Amino acid sequence: MNEFTMPTQYSALETEGKWYAAWEAAGLFKPDESGSKPIYCITIPPPNITGSLHMGHALCYPLQDTLGRYQRLQGKNVLILPGQDHAGIATQSVVDKQLKKEGKSAAAIGREKFVERVWEWRKESGDTILHQLRSLGCAFDWSRLRFTLDEEYADAVLKVFINWFDRGLIFRGKRVVNWDPILQTSVSDIETERKTVRGKLYYVRYPFADGSGDVVIATTRPETMLADVAVAVHPSDARYTGLVGKYLILPLLNRDIPLISDIYPDPAFGSGAVKITPAHDANDYQVGIRHGLPMPTILDERARIILEGTKYHSLDRLEARKQVVADLEEGGFLVKIEDHEIPILISERSGEVIEPLLSEQWFVDQPKLAERVIPHVKAGDVKFHPPRYERIFLDWLENIREWCISRQLWWGHRIPIYYTADGTPIAAMSQADAEQKSGQAIVRQDEDVLDTWFSSGLWPFATLGWPHDSSDLKRFYPTSTLITDRNIINLWVARMMMMGYDLTGEKPFSDVIIYATVLREDGRRMSKSLGTGIDPMTIISTIGADALRYTLLSQTGENQDIKYSDRKTEEARNFANKIWNATRFVLLNVESTPAEPTQFEIVDQWLLSRLAATEKEVRRAYDEFDLQSACQALYRFFWSEMCDWYIEVTKSRLANQETKAVPQWVLLTAINAFLKMMHPIMPHITEELYSHLPLKDKAAFIMAEAWPQIPDSWTNPQAESTVERWFTITRALRGLRAEVGLDAKSQIPSVHFVGDLQGGDAVIQSQARASALVLGVPTGPKSISTTIGGVDLYLPIEGLIDMEKELGRLGREAQKTREDLDKLQLRLTNPQFTERAKPEVVARETELAAELQDKLQKIQIRIQLFTG
RNA sequence: GGGCGGUUAGCUCAGUUGGUAGAGCGCCUCGUUUACACCGAGGUGGUCGCGGGUUCGAGUCCUGCACCGCCCACCA
Numbered sequence: 009m010n011e012f013t014m015p016t017q018y019s020a021l022e023t024e025g026k027w028y029a030a031w032e033a034a035g036l037f038k039p040d041e042s043g044s045k046p047i048y049c050i051t052i053p054p055p056n057i058t059g060s061l062h063m064g065h066a067l068c069y070p071l072q073d074t075l076g077r078y079q080r081l082q083g084k085n086v087l088i089l090p091g092q093d094h095a096g097i098a099t100q101s102v103v104d105k106q107l108k109k110e111g112k113s114a115a116a117i118g119r120e121k122f123v124e125r126v127w128e129w130r131k132e133s134g135d136t137i138l139h140q141l142r143s144l145g146c147a148f149d150w151s152r153l154r155f156t157l158d159e160e161y162a163d164a165v166l167k168v169f170i171n172w173f174d175r176g177l178i179f180r181g182k183r184v185v186n187w188d189p190i191l192q193t194s195v196s197d198i199e200t201e202r203k204t205v206r207g208k209l210y211y212v213r214y215p216f217a218d219g220s221g222d223v224v225i226a227t228t229r230p231e232t233m234l235a236d237v238a239v240a241v242h243p244s245d246a247r248y249t250g251l252v253g254k255y256l257i258l259p260l261l262n263r264d265i266p267l268i269s270d271i272y273p274d275p276a277f278g279s280g281a282v283k284i285t286p287a288h289d290a291n292d293y294q295v296g297i298r299h300g301l302p303m304p305t306i307l308d309e310r311a312r313i314i315l316e317g318t319k320y321h322s323l324d325r326l327e328a329r330k331q332v333v334a335d336l337e338e339g340g341f342l343v344k345i346e347d348h349e350i351p352i353l354i355s356e357r358s359g360e361v362i363e364p365l366l367s368e369q370w371f372v373d374q375p376k377l378a379e380r381v382i383p384h385v386k387a388g389d390v391k392f393h394p395p396r397y398e399r400i401f402l403d404w405l406e407n408i409r410e411w412c413i414s415r416q417l418w419w420g421h422r423i424p425i426y427y428t429a430d431g432t433p434i435a436a437m438s439q440a441d442a443e444q445k446s447g448q449a450i451v452r453q454d455e456d457v458l459d460t461w462f463s464s465g466l467w468p469f470a471t472l473g474w475p476h477d478s479s480d481l482k483r484f485y486p487t488s489t490l491i492t493d494r495n496i497i498n499l500w501v502a503r504m505m506m507m508g509y510d511l512t513g514e515k516p517f518s519d520v521i522i523y524a525t526v527l528r529e530d531g532r533r534m535s536k537s538l539g540t541g542i543d544p545m546t547i548i549s550t551i552g553a554d555a556l557r558y559t560l561l562s563q564t565g566e567n568q569d570i571k572y573s574d575r576k577t578e579e580a581r582n583f584a585n586k587i588w589n590a591t592r593f594v595l596l597n598v599e600s601t602p603a604e605p606t607q608f609e610i611v612d613q614w615l616l617s618r619l620a621a622t623e624k625e626v627r628r629a630y631d632e633f634d635l636q637s638a639c640q641a642l643y644r645f646f647w648s649e650m651c652d653w654y655i656e657v658t659k660s661r662l663a664n665q666e667t668k669a670v671p672q673w674v675l676l677t678a679i680n681a682f683l684k685m686m687h688p689i690m691p692h693i694t695e696e697l698y699s700h701l702p703l704k705d706k707a708a709f710i711m712a713e714a715w716p717q718i719p720d721s722w723t724n725p726q727a728e729s730t731v732e733r734w735f736t737i738t739r740a741l742r743g744l745r746a747e748v749g750l751d752a753k754s755q756i757p758s759v760h761f762v763g764d765l766q767g768g769d770a771v772i773q774s775q776a777r778a779s780a781l782v783l784g785v786p787t788g789p790k791s792i793s794t795t796i797g798g799v800d801l802y803l804p805i806e807g808l809i810d811m812e813k814e815l816g817r818l819g820r821e822a823q824k825t826r827e828d829l830d831k832l833q834l835r836l837t838n839p840q841f842t843e844r845a846k847p848e849v850v851a852r853e854t855e856l857a858a859e860l861q862d863k864l865q866k867i868q869i870r871i872q873l874f875t876g
Numbered sequence: 877g878g879g880c881g882g883u884u885a886g887c888u889c890a891g892u893u894g895g896u897a898g899a900g901c902g903c904c905u906c907g908u909u910u911a912c913a914c915c916g917a918g919g920u921g922g923u924c925g926c927g928g929g930u931u932c933g934a935g936u937c938c939u940g941c942a943c944c945g946c947c948c949a950c951c952a
Contacts (some may be wrong), residue, residue, distance in 0.1 A: 016912060200951080209952085227952060240952095274951055284950050291950045351951085396880065403879080407948090494947080529888085531945080563889080568881050568946065571888070575901060582914045593911030640890075640899080648899095655911080663910070739918085746906070746918040777909085830898070831896070842931035849895055849933095856896085 009024040010027040014595070014700075018588035020552025020581075024692040028142055031695075037149045039087040039484075048079035049087045049484040051468050052148065052155065053492050053500070055135035056095035058102050063526040063534055063572055064493060065137070066144060066544035066562040070553075070689075071147040071523055072491050074561060077688035078630045079488075081715040087484050088147065089471055090138070091154035096420040096460040097191055097357045103129055104420075119418050126419050140545060145553045145691045147711070152480075154471040157421070164470040165463045166424045166437055168511060173425070173435035177373045177510075178413070180433065184293040185412050187365035189311035190358040193416040195368055196459060197409070198499050199577060200353045200362055209348035210333065211279065213341045214239055215253040217264050223248070225345050226278025227348050229288075230336065231328040232316055234261060235306040238268045240295055245275040260332065260371050261318075270295050287366040303366055309416075311363045313321055325363070325440070370414040370423060370456065377506035378405040384515060390505065393521045393633050394566035404498045413459045420457030426450040465503030468516035468844075477509075490517040494568075495527065506873045521633050524564060529573035547577060554690035555580040560640035561689050581644060583692050587686070590651050591697045593673045597662045601676060601704045602669040610767065612674045614731035615654045617724040618645060619678050624717055626685050635689065650678055653735060657843050676701065681716035705831045733797050734768030740796040741776035744803050747817060748792060756803060760786045763799030793870050794821070815871065822867045829860040 031037065039047075049074050055065065055087040076088045100114075105125050107113055114122045141148065154161060172178040185194040210230045215222040225239055236258050240250040249269070253262045273282045286296025286303040296303055298335035306315050313320045313328045320328050377490070384390060384404055385398060392398040411859035414423060424434045426442035431450050442450050466474070468490070472481040486508075491503060508516030528534055534541040547556045560582040563570040607661060608616070622645040629638035661667040680701060687694040689709050698710035707713045728841050745756060758780040765772060765781075773781050791802040792814050805814075835841050836857055842850055 014911095017914070018912095225952080229952085272951085277951060289950090289952080291952075294950080351949095393882095400880070403948075497947095525946085527945095566881095566889090567889090573888075576888075578914075579900065582912095585914045586912065589912035589915085591911085596911070636890080644899085651912085652916085656916090659910070684904095742917060743919085828896070835896095835932075838932060842932080844932050845895075853895080 013629075014587065014588075014592045016460075016867065018585045018693065020554060020584065020692065021549070021572075023696045024143075024145070024553055027692050027695045030144060031147060031711055032150075032708065034712075035710065036709060037147045038151060039085045039149065040168075043085060045083060045085040047087075047484055047488075048084040049089070049487040050489050051089045051159045051471050051487055052091065054093040054154070054464065054467065055096050055128050055229065057092050057094055057137075057155075058098045058138045061137055061140040061544050062536070062541055063544055063560070065140075066547075066556055067526055067564065067570075068144050068491060068493065068523055069141050070094045070557040071521070071564065072560060073144070073691075074557070074635065074688040075150070075489060075491075075630075075633070076147060076689060077711065080711065081684060081687065081713060083714060087149055087152070088478075089484075090141070090146075090148035090150060091467070091471055092134070092138070092156070093460060093464055094155065094157045094420060096415060096417050096457060097193065097195075099130075100417050101191065101357070103863070114418065122418050143545070143553060147691070156460075156467075160473075161463070161466075161470050162421055164466055164475055165421045165435075165458065167383050167475055168466060168507070168577040169386055169421075169424055169458065169462075170435040170437070171511070172346070172372065172867065173433075174217060177376060177450065179371055179373070180368065181371055181410075182366060182368050183238055183371070183410075183412070184288070184290045184364045184366050185354060185369055186355070187309070187311075187363045187367070188358050188360055190360040191355065191417075194365075194367065194412055194414065195355055195357065195362070196412050198453075199356050199405040201356050202351060203354055204351050207348055207350035209278065209346045210336075211343035211345070212259065212283075212285075212336055213343055214256040214259060217257050218253075218255075223251070223256060223281050224279040225283045227283055228348060229329070231313070231320075231325055231332045232285045232288045232306075233258065233283055233332065234313065234318075234320060234328075235285045235287055235304050236263050236265055236283045237286060237296065237301045237304070238299065238720050240268050240270040240273050240282050240284050241280055242273045242275045243269045243274070244272065245280050247275075247280060248402045254358050259339055262333055268295075268299055270298065274478060288364055293364075305366055306671075307363060307365060369412045369840070370425075370454075372411040374408045374411045374506065377510055378502075380410045381405060381502075384509065385505075390515050390517065391519050392415040393519060397520070397522050401497055401502065408502075411459075413462050414454075414456040416455075417457050417458055421463055422462065423454040423456050425454040427452050427454070433814075441607050450621050461499055461503050464500060464509040466511070468504055468508060469512050469766075478591070485512065485516075486514050487517045489519045489521060489522045491523060492521045497522065520632075524567050524570045526560065527569050527571050529571050531571060531819055534572075542572060546653045551577055552580040552584070554692050555584055558583065558639065558690055561635045562643075563634035563636060565634055573628060583647070584690065586647055586651065587683075587690075587693060587697065587786065590646070590655065591679055591700070593655065594672075594679055595700055595702075597668070597700060598672045598676055600702045602673045602710060605670045605673055606663050606756060608670060608674075611654065611657050611725050611731055611771065612670055613722075613724045613727035615650065615674055615678060616722040617728050618649050619681055619717045620720075620722040623681065623685065623718045627715070630688070638685075639689065641690075642682065646682055646686075650675075650682070654678075657775060660774065676703070681718070683710060684713055684716050687711065687713075730766050730768070731771075733766065734771050735769065735775075736763070736797050737799055737801070738772050738775045740794055741772065741778070741801055741803070741841065744792055744794060744801065745776075746804070748814065758782050758804065760784060760791065760802035760804070761799055763797075765799065790873070792817070794867075797865050798859070799864060815828075816876070818867055818871050822864060822871065825860055825864045825867060829857060829864060830856045832860065 052069065052072055054374060071087060071841060076086050080086045104114055126351045127603050141305060169178060186197065186200050188195050207228055209226050209228055211224050211226050212230065213222045213224050223239055239256055250267045252267055254267050256267055272291060273280055284292045284295050286293045286301055287305040288307060307314055307325065308314050311325045313323045320331060323331060355362050382402060392401065424437060425435055426439055428446055428448040434442040434446045436445050439453065440451050453825050468487050469485050472478060472483055472485050490501065504516045508514065526534060528540060532540055555577055559577045622641050625641040626638045629641065630634065658671040680703065683694040683698050695710050741759060756778045759778040760782045762785060769781050786802050786804050791804045793800060793802040803836055832853055836853060
């Protein structure tokens with residue numbers, strides 16, 4: 009396709025596909041293997057293999073691609089390393105559901121077959137999202153693709169476990185953990201969500217064993233009384249003075265339990281007495297520990313009651329609640345029921361209410377690891393963008409707790425713990441290793457797998473070959489930038505920091521960018537389950553990846569949320585079309601690169617100066633991850649300055665053989681620079697247009713180009729202010745003609761002016777479409793007029809317009825001017841202002857007041873002329 | 877309960893160290909000029925959430941409050 013066959017509408021669909029293949033074939037996604045260029049590296053947040061592209065991804069991954077492309081243009085050796093996360097719980101759920109549909113179950117087919125089955129599933133449909141990232145234009149190095157269950161990666165994970173186990177950073181313990189009764193595994197605190205629901209508060213009477221009255225307790229979960237081992241009251245609570253130490257009869261089960269004293273109960277809440285169920289409540293567990301209480305468990309892994317020989321046995325927890333309440337009532341133990349707001353924990357994965365459950369799990373000593381990270385963050389070794397997230401991050405690290413890393417799943421890294429006959433745990437890479445290590449026979453391996461975040465915490469270095477001293481690790485680690493969303497700052501970023509500092513001795517990355525959440529236009533969340541999501545692939549296949557990228561990236565700054573809307577993608581599409589057509593215009597007018605001119609006109613200098621300013625701003629914006637400003641600067645330069653003004657002003661010069669060389673050169677230079685600066689955000693269209701530019705020295709791809717080098721000498725404030733004054737005058741003239749209803753196309757016979765046009769006569773005349781500019785006040789016919797930038801403009805309009813209307817307009821203008829002037833004078837006559845304000849401010853406002861004064865006088869004269 | 881972000885034109889948002897409020901879209905008027913109607917020209921539109929304070933001067937700084945959103949938190 010050459011410029012003459014370029015259609016007048018840009019078709020993203022025809023353009024985008026071909027370039028991705030071309031870049032990849034040219035090896036542009038891979039870093040240089042040799043050379044001394046500075047390094048830029050991102051290991052992308054690995055999407056889940058179960059995932060498919062959503063709007064969050066459509067922001068996150070192009071953002072990383074944009075930074076990578078920018079850094080390439082800046083001459084860096086760039087590696088953007090892609091990968092995928094095995095996503096333990098999510099993936100296991102998917103396959104579980106499939107099995108269920110087939111009438112099978114994981115339990116029935118067994119661990120080995122199940123894991124095989126998951127691998128099969130991954131082969132078939134686990135790569136969907138990787139293909140989608142390609143259609144977004146992401147220039148990732150697919151030759152280095154990593155998966156958290158790759159053999160090498162898995163090796164690294166196990167080594168970390170063993171290392172930490174041997175150092176005492178990993179230990180086994182019996183704790184109350186968050187149990188998900190649907191997934192039937194423990195989940196960590198940060199994988200749960202707190203909610204408040206309307207519920208009931210039950211007041212229950214526990215009689216004293218000696219028949220001397222009773223104690224009333226309040227509970228939201230009466231069914232757990234079946235596992236009560238005590239009732240606690242606060243030591244300062246006068247109501248219970250002298251009663252502590254006595255025994256109570258646990259209703260329904262008729263067991264004796266002690267009344268104990270502990271600081272946990274809040275005397276102001278309920279009756280001040282709390283039933284203690286250590287195995288099914290984290291707080292009660294602490295009380296149980298403090299008092300050495302027994303900790304019977306009465307719920308199984310599906311949250312059913314396990315109490316052989318009672319009527320409650322095998323009831324679901326909610327069924328059991330009804331039964332217990334009914335029985336309490338019947339037995340006369342139920343005092344009252346109140347409505348109550350109950351805080352509950354929801355498992356983020358299954359949506360099920362979490363059951364606190366006492367069980368044996370593996371833990372990581374996070375407080376110890378965090379200690380090492382905190383000073384580095386405080387010292388600024390790792391910077392957050394926006395910076396407010398640093399505080400949030402540190403707060404969490406400073407209050408961090410143990411991390412439960414064992415999951416009762418099959419899909420994942422199986423915990424490398426082997427037990428000898430006497431139950432001693434040995435951490436080793438294999439059973440053989442364990443036997444060698446312990447000198448004993450191994451009877452079994454731990455059944456659990458590791459929390460997915462344990463393995464993804466190693467991402468920035470395990471993907472580069474750690475723990476081996478690989479050349480990639482040496483060259484690309486520490487990585488440069490991490491881009492992620494705020495929901496996983498604690499879940500993932502913190503883990504990478506702790507693991508990175510502990511295992512590599514270095515920070516995993518220098519900058520952490522937290523990007524905005526993409527909401528719907530109405531401000532609601534996009535959610536697949538609610539059907540409120542918008543599929544990015546649909547957008548890509550209608551208006552193109554570039555437009556989608558621009559839509560999201562042009563809203564990306566320090567904001568917390570951005571709203572997606574079709575109107576915005578339309579804007580982006582229009583911008584792409586504008587870029588297409590303006591370039592098309594230039595190509596129609598420029599057949600080859602002219603030599604660099606030695607003489608420029610002022611408008612040329614103006615555009616080059618604007619280009620210089622734009623380049624500076626865009627570079628600053630990219631460097632500070634402020635893509636919003638980058639887009640704004642590029643949009644303004646291209647559309648307002650280059651298209652609306654420079655091209656329009658220059659058309660006549662381009663039509664003339666004698667004068668066309670200079671504007672041709674300027675336009676080509678501006679477009680070339682613009683396309684490079686725009687390329688990181690809109691890679692396809694810029695690559696396409698670049699390929700058509702008739703440049704002498706040109707890289708094979710814009711992607712492999714260098715960032716535009718703008719000479720300092722192009723910065724020309726003088727030219728900028730002069731030319732912008734011409735434009736202001738032009739706009740004023742256009743305004744005058746529109747005011748009186750003259751067609752925009754028709755020529756005005758002549759415009760009179762008084763004042764200095766600073767060489768802008770020709771530009772003003774042509775852009776305002778006047779057939780002549782005449783110096784001096786028009787003598788004969790009546791005119792409409794205005795004063796702008798120190799120039800009085802007169803448009804003779806006798807017979808063309810309604811004189812009454814014009815008088816009205818002049819009256820309004822006079823009034824507005826007077827109001828402005830009054831405000832200013834009020835300030836200028838205030839000694840407080842003239843004495844305390846900065847002298848330059850006073851000077852400027854004094855000058856402005858003089859101008860307004862002058863303008864007002866002239867308007868008044870015109871009114872007189874008109875009426876006279 | 878604690879913390880963070882937001883509140884500026886009908887809509888979505890910019891607004892640098894305090895110095896007469898901006899963009900895009902929408903709306904209105906005009907327009908088939910050697911790119912582009914996914915366009916061009918002009919215009920309408922804002923007591924900058926509310927109340928105090930600092931200052932000659934506040935969208936911008938301080939302080940209360942309201943509303944929206946997010947995060948953290950062991951009250952049965």
